[in-house]
Amino acid sequence: MxxxxxxxxxxxxxxxxxxxxxxxxxxxxxxxxxxxxxxxxxxxxxxxxxxxxxxxxxxxxxxxxxxxxxxxxxxxxxxxxxxxxxxxxxxxxxxxxxxxxxNLVIKRPKQPRRRIYIRKKANEEKIRQKMGEYQKTFADLGDLTVQDKWNHLDKEIKRTVEENVPTKFDRKSRGRTRRKQRLYNKAKRSGQAKDWETYREYKKECRRALNKARWEYINNDLGSAAKEDPKAFWTFIKSLRKEDNGVADLKVDNKLLTDSKEKAEALNNQLCSVFTQEDKSHIPSLGESNITNIPNLVIHEEGVKKQLLKLKPNKAPGPDGIFPWMLRMMAEQLAPILTKLFQQSIDEGFLPTQWRQADICPIF
Known part of the structure; x- marks a missing residue:
């Protein structure tokens, strides 16, 4: 203590x-x-x-x-x-x-600013060169654990991408929003017609700039996304809908549920009902197995490369923040590195912490 x-x-x-x-x-x-x-x-x-x-x-x-x-x-x-x-x-x-x-006040951790990469402007040649040079660095890690090697590789992938892929960061738009708020605060404190007129004029200017950025996004990015990334296209179309009714009313045991809490409990009960509750106090003996043991597993570089190239580039990243398109872009350079890492993981029977984590979102 x-x-x-x-x-x-x-x-x-x-x-x-x-x-x-x-x-x-x-x-x-x-x-x-x-x-x-x-x-x-x-x-x-x-x-x-x-x-x-x-x-x-x-x-x-x-x-x-x-x-x-x-x-x-x-x-x-x-x-x-x-x-x-x-x-x-x-x-x-x-x-x-x-x-x-x-009497406690919970301090919520500040969420890191989301980085939106512009993949079309990525310096792919430089990225592949950097990861190719990293192969020797990874080989020199020697007797480090699987966890330490993955941490090292994770940092290198993110650093290489951040240095060679620009991000969408509209500093001017954010500056306009902050200035608009300052003008509003000043007008509210003074109450003078001149300050309110200045605020309204600048508000119109901000609105015009935001509309311009919105249409640039629709014309330049969303048009090509209809074929390359249909999910982003239909997400935008869905955002144009005015109504959002959420989960529809549910009928359970001839009773219509309209309250949000009742609907949540009904869905939770349905989810729990599909799981089998087995009696673990009396587990029967199955005797000796007549199935032969699995031989030693060997990971091959070509197989790893093939799986990396099959990744869907428009999918979201997991908790580690590495996008599938990053792995696919570096498939040839990452394949020998990941082959050694996977093999060590199987041989030692250990998975890095990040590989055991996942983002789970219930969908109705």
């Missing part, structure tokens, strides 16, 4: 700490922060716990007994302002239950 608190306190910014659990130290008077004499519990452990709470400015919040006449289940914090209240309620075992309500 001391080591964990020291690691938290070593961070550059102050952190609120909550420590809870059954400490089994009934020989401490938490009103006076002293050890009760002639008690069966360890005096040395009680003194260590008190010293710890004083050293790190941790206050114990439970004031009612949690088992018999003793306070065994404790809640420590270095910031009492985040604790709304703490109370002891009847539990299901020999200990009562400690209920603590905290």
């Amino acid at each position: 001391r080591e964990a608190i020291e690691k938290i306190n070593a961070k550059p910014r102050t952190c609120d700490i909550i420590v809870t659990g059954d400490f089994n130290q009934g020989n401490i008077d938490w009103e006076t922060n002293t050890v009760i004499p002639d008690h069966y519990a360890s005096k040395a452990a009680a003194e260590k716990l008190l010293d710890l709470s004083v050293q790190y400015n941790m206050q114990q919040m439970v004031t009612e007994p949690t088992r018999g006449d003793s306070i065994l289940d404790l809640v420590f914090t270095n910031n009492t302002n985040i604790v709304n209240h703490t109370k002891v309620e009847p539990g299901v075992g020999d200990h009562d239950m400690v209920s603590t309500v905290l």
